[in-house]
Amino acid sequence: MAVSKTHPASAIREAIEAGVALFGENRVQEFQQKSAELADAKIAVRLIGQLQSNKSAKAAEIFSGVDSLDSIRLAQRLDEAAKRLGRTLPVLLEIKLSREESKTGLEPESLELVRLLERLPEFANLRLGGLMTVPPWSEDPECARPYFVQLRHLRDQLAARWTGLDFSELSMGMSGDFAVAIEEGSTCIRVGTALFGKRPYPAKPEEP
Ligand SMILES: *Cc1c(COP(=O)(O)O)cnc(C)c1O
Numbered sequence: 001m002a003v004s005k006t007h008p009a010s011a012i013r014e015a016i017e018a019g020v021a022l023f024g025e026n027r028v029q030e031f032q033q034k035s036a037e038l039a040d041a042k043i044a045v046r047l048i049g050q051l052q053s054n055k056s057a058k059a060a061e062i063f064s065g066v067d068s069l070d071s072i073r074l075a076q077r078l079d080e081a082a083k084r085l086g087r088t089l090p091v092l093l094e095i096k097l098s099r100e101e102s103k104t105g106l107e108p109e110s111l112e113l114v115r116l117l118e119r120l121p122e123f124a125n126l127r128l129g130g131l132m133t134v135p136p137w138s139e140d141p142e143c144a145r146p147y148f149v150q151l152r153h154l155r156d157q158l159a160a161r162w163t164g165l166d167f168s169e170l171s172m173g174m175s176g177d178f179a180v181a182i183e184e185g186s187t188c189i190r191v192g193t194a195l196f197g198k199r200p201y202p203a204k205p206e207e208p
Pocket of ligand 1: 048174175193194
């Protein structure tokens with residue numbers, strides 16, 4: 001996945017010409033603007049940033065899928081929105097494996113995760129594909145390895161318990177650590193800087 005956040009639609013066009021077909025964006029509003037210029041492009045664009053539930057209807061409309069699903073409330077909103085649109089929305093559960101305050105996602109031992117998995121069959125317009133995580137930032141890619149291993153183990157545990165659900169995707173690995181992520185079983189690396197260069201401005205989270 002080419003992570004095109006902060007880069008203009010023209011950069012996405014260039015990447016398409018180079019053969020990229022899957023993109024990641026972190027803000028609804030930002031991609032809404034770019035998507036107007038990309039209406040004819042045959043690409044999949046997935047949301048990888050935190051989503052506020054008041055923007056879930058728009059997200060369900062403009063994204064090919066949401067890889068940052070992190071609460072029951074959001075699942076409910078996305079399901080309702082997808083239903084109104086008459087579509088099935090692919091989702092990944094974002095898992096928070098570190099204790100960093102700044103990180104979002106469902107904690108692996110949390111009741112919220114169990115309850116969300118229990119209720120997923122009710123959300124008929126969402127289709128679970130697997131898990132996603134962002135480990136703490138570090139210069140050293142080896143520091144990310146234990147988190148990637150942990151995500152894979154969690155996936156194996158969940159897949160054994162929730163046999164009716166699909167956990168085949170492991171979205172993990174970014175510019176600095178994708179090689180390690182692939183070694184640990186990543187099925188989707190999310191690469192921004194290594195493809196597009198340094199971001200022109202910091203990628204801020206969504207405004208409320
Ligand atoms: C920005 C971002 C990436 C890409 O990071 P790079 O280090 O630029 O490759 C990957 N995943 C998520 C969730 C991001 O927000």
